[in-house]
Structures are given as structure tokens and as C-alpha cells.
Amino acid sequence: MAYRYFVTGATGAIGSALLPLLLEEPDSRVWALMRADSKEHLTKRLEELIAFWELGPAQAQDARTRIMALRGDTDQTRFALPDDVYSEITRQCTHIIHCAGVVKMNLPLETARRHALGAAENIVEMARACQTSGVLRKIEFVSTVGVGGKMSGLVPETWITQPREFHNTYEQSKAEAEDYLREQIELHQLPVTVHRPSMVVGDSKTGKIIHYQIFYHICEFLAGRRTFGFLPNLGEVKLDTVAVDYVAAAIKYSSERQDSAGKIFHLCAGPDAIKLTELQKLVRQTFKEGGIKTPMIIHLPIAAFNRLIDLIVPLLSEKMSRIAKTFPFFLDYLSDKQIFDNSLTQQYLSRSPDFSNNQLDVAIKKYLQKI
Template sequence: MKNYFVTGATGAIGSALIPILLQDAGTHIRLLLRAKSPEDLASRLEALFSFWQIPVDDTATRTRIEALRGDVTLPRFGLDEVDYQTICANCTHIVHSAGNVRMNLPIEQARHSSVDSARNIIELAHHCPKLLKVEFVSTVGVGGRTNGAVPEEWILTRRGFHNTYEQAKAEAEDTIRAELEHGLALTVHRPSMVVGDTISGRIIHFQVFYHLCEFLSGIRTLGLAPGFGVARLDIVPADYVAKIIAWSSSTHITSGQILHSCSGPDLALPLEPLREQVRKAFAAAGRKLPPVINLPTSVFRALLTGVSVFMPGETRRAIKTLPVFLDYLATEQTFANYRTQALLADVGLGLPAPYSYLDKVLSYYLENTGR
């Protein structure tokens, strides 16, 4: 029997991973969930069952999932001794996909989320005698301000970062790198910007990509838009990343490797045509779109700051995050994925082209947001 310990099950990747793992009837999964109380824990687990479309009467599946109330950033995850020792005694696989995706946290808070949790995962791994594999979810963002293509390897050179999220994730990778030298069977997964699945566009939360689409539509900026130049956006569907992690957890071929789950230099989306597709989808869904007014980036920043004071509170708060996106757009950066794709092609995990699922992703978002 396989016994998985999974963090981040309520996130985009973790929520897509669990149904894949459950396809193996011999798999038992322990989920670490943050909750205020036992009742809140039960409610959060039920919400996950609903998202996974596991009916109440499917006890055979439900009993293979156990939720534990804890926090990945706390020593021993804040669990009591019995629960922690039970995990240690039985765990065969660890998947760490939890993380705070806010990009503008103070650096110490970002480190607490990324680095402290990495240390706690390592400590758990050292106490699991049956452990076969660890899957560690990072981000292509650890490349920071690397020029050109971010390589599919450890990045040891000094570099700047766009934000504290990237920096903390990079420091977390530094933390676990030494463990590989001591023989820990671990794979690092670096996804790019995660979107909904390839089949229906479903995703558990609307995060960075969807906020960016609101900006691309022009709705939040009164039609004002910066010059995009040659900037491109690298996206990847949640179910594809989850399939890679599930497969990787079942083999030692990937031990010690870094896998880039991303569209890569060949398939990353140029922002100009992406904006047109976003606007077309928004218009088809009945959203009223202002005409686009293209401006130099410096003028766009200044004007938007001025007019934002007249906007609703929610829009004003969203606009405060826009400098993060503009900072990315100023970097001509891609993410190498040729080595990863060569490995995955041999096991039937070919990379889906973004335009094969983008309409589904946008449709799901527009159908499930009442704006």
C-alpha cells in the first residue's frame, strides 16, 4: 500500500493531484489542512470532496483520505505526537505543494512560508523509515531576474528577484539541495503560472492568471494599457502538473532532478494576441469592455495611479498588484523545458499547447464569476 502525506491539497496543484492518486485503489492519503477547529477541518474536507466530485455514499474512496489539522510552517506541522508518529511510521511518499503565493509579503513572512516549511518536510522525511520518494513543488520564478532561459538545474549564481515570493522559494530550494547530497530521493518541480485543467478549465481558486486577465480585458484599467512589446506569458494547466508529480512519485528515475512544468520558450503566449483572445472571451460572456488605449509604460503607471482613487475599493486594491506584473513584462525571460519534455515524452506526458485549453480556462472563469 502507498501512504501519501500531501500538503497544499486546497491549492491549484494539490487539488488536481488527489484524484489522480486515488485512481490507485491501494493508495491512502493524509492531507495537512489549516483549520480553526475540528469542525472547520471537517467542513474544509467536505468542500474538497465536493470539488473532487466524490459523492457522500462513496465510502470506499472517502475512507482512503484522512485530513489532519495543522500548519506546514510549524515544527512537526503543529500536530500532536500520536498523529506525527503515525505519519512517520507509515508514510511512503511525500508531496509538498503548499505555499503562500502572495508576491509582496515582507521577506521574513515569505521565508516563514517557504523556507520553514521546507525544513519541516525534510525533518519528516528523515523520520519515515518506509519513505520512497519526496516531490517538492517550487516555481520557475526561482530564476528571478535571470536573463534568457531559466535552466532546468540548480541555480547557483547570484541574481536579483522580482519579489519576495521568488526569493523565498529560491532560498527554500537552497535548503533542500544539500539533502540530495545525502541521498534523499527527492524531485523538484518548477511549474510556471498554473491555470485550470485541460478538459473543462476547472480550478479550485482563481489566482494570478485570472487577475491578469481582468487587466488584459481593460475592465480594471478603464481601457488603459501599457505597451507589451515582446513580452510573453508562460502558463501550464493544473492537471498536467499534477500528472507529472503523480508519475514522478512512482519512479526513482526523477530522483535528484529538476522538472520544469511549463510551456517553455516555444509555446509561451505573446501578450498582444493573448489580450485579444481574453477580450473576445469576455465580450462573448457579456462583459462590457472599454476601448483599449495603448500608452508607454511610464505614462500608463502614472495615469493609473491618478485615476485609481476614483475606482471602487476592490478595483483599487487589485491595481496595487499591477506593478508586479509590469515588472515581469519588462524582463525578456523564458523557462527552458527541453530536457523535461524529452523525459516526459517517453512516458506519454506530452505538453499540451496553451491554445488547446485556453478557451476552456477562460470560459470556466467567466461562467463562475458574477461580474
């Protein structure tokens, strides 16, 4: 079927795993929005993306033919695209997939809002223009399970409208973007599926991921390599992670089905999320197998650990100091007793055999072996 996709975040963790799936249909074409300083930089970014996929020469050339790399910005009006290009997209685009996101936890709130809410406004504007042209079929909007903020208990697969506190400005801005999107869906009858992934790790078969993000730093933290062996007591806290190929496949599957419109999918481990103590054992074991030394662990109460970090930060290098200052953002989650419900999502995805096994433990181990 001749699908025409507009994709943001094509060079990110999810987007880079999704694009090859979209190209499986030989008649599909993709407009891939990328940040770039120049046309030459744009070409370089596309070539780096194709190289990441490790395609054969013929497949790589086919990808170059069917991916139209666009130099733009999700924060800017109409994505900072030329008028003729924007007009062409809105006349032909059948599917909009918004994967882009600035995953920084400690940005000033107004900056975080500009990234999350600004992008949502631009997605809606393009979607309405595509509606007017009569071509739009679906919108896939990637959010985060973090919109639940500090809710305790089971976070539902529904719009969350109740007042709540947030761990950081990233969560708050993404929640505000969802609030805006919900209003626009009701107002304009937009065919949107919201995808809320948890912390994305590598491919469940290969461990590959295009960028090492926050999970990499958490693994180093849990191994004790960043704290000289001192760690807070982890208790029964779990860390919800999800394999990147699972997320990408779910988005593609949803994009091909009209009955997923109006649904919210929690792409996560849910009740099966791994305990931090188990993850710590897995990290240290994998590092040991890879010849990476890890210090003996000394556990401290969280309050004592935070005081220790305050004392040692001035003694660290600039790079290590920046890393150590991120620990409080991570430790803020240790007091939560929160599980993300994914029962409805699993029921929907179970229609396809591709989702019979997420193999999360394999994904984590393969990912660690790639570090």
C-alpha cells in the same frame, strides 16, 4: 501498490488536482494537511474538496475513507500535528508531496521566508524521520520557475546558484527554500524531485480550477476591465502558463519512479509560452462570446501607464485600489526577456502517452469560460 502519501496544499490548485490521481491506485492512502480553525472546519474543507471533484456517491465515500484530513500548518514545527499522529506518519509514509505555498508577491521578506523556508525545513525533518523508519521512497517538492528571478535568456532545469535579483519576495523566498533543500539532499541523500511550475491555469479538458488566482486578475487586466481601457504597450513579452492537470499528472508520474530523484522538472510552456498580445485577444474574444463587455484599448508607454495608475488609485473603491496596486508587480515582468527551458522535462515525460499534448490554448479558453 500500497503507497502512503503525506500531501501538503491538498486544497490548493495543484493539490486538489493531484489527490484524485493518487487515489486511482485502490490500495493508496493519503494524509492531507489542511489549515482549519476546528475539527468541524477541517471536515467542511474535506467535503468541499470532494464536492469539487464531482464524484459519484460510491467514489465520494471511498475518498472519505482513504483520505485522512489533518489539521495543521506547514509553517509550524512538525506541521503542528499531535505527536502520535506525526509518529504514525513517519513510521508508514512512503511518499511526501509538498504542494503548499503562499502565493503572495508583496509579503515582507521575513514573512515570505517563514512560509517557504519554514515549510521546506519541516518537509526535510519528516523525510529524515521516514528514512530512519526505512519506509521513504520519494519526495516531490513543488517550487516555481520564478526562482530564476530576473535572469535573462534561458532559465535552466538545474539548481540555480548564481547571484540574481528577484521581482518580489515570493520568488526570493522560494529560491532560498531551494538552496536549503539542495544542501539537505546532498547531506542526507534524500530522494527528491523538484517541480517548478509556471503560472497555473485550469484543467485542459474542463477549465476547472479550485481557486481563481493571479491569472484571473491578469485576464481582467488584459481585457482592460480594471484600467478603463488603458494598458501599457505589451510588445513581444510572453506569459508562461501551464494547465493544472498537466502539473498534477507530472507529479504523480514522477512519484512512482525512482529515476526521477535528483531531477528538476520545469512544468511550463517554455519556448511555446503565449505572447501577452495573443493572450489579450483570446481573453477579449472569450469575454465577448460570454456577453462580458470590454472597453476599447488605449496603449500607453509603461512609464505613462504607471503615472496614470498613481493618479487614479485615490479615486477608486477600496477593493479596486487594492487590485490596482498589484499592477506594478505584474508590469515588472514586462521588461524581462526570459524563457524557461523545459526540454529535459518534456523528454522525460514523453515516456508516458499522457504527456503528448499539453493543449495550453484549450486550457486557457476553457478556464476563461468558467470565470
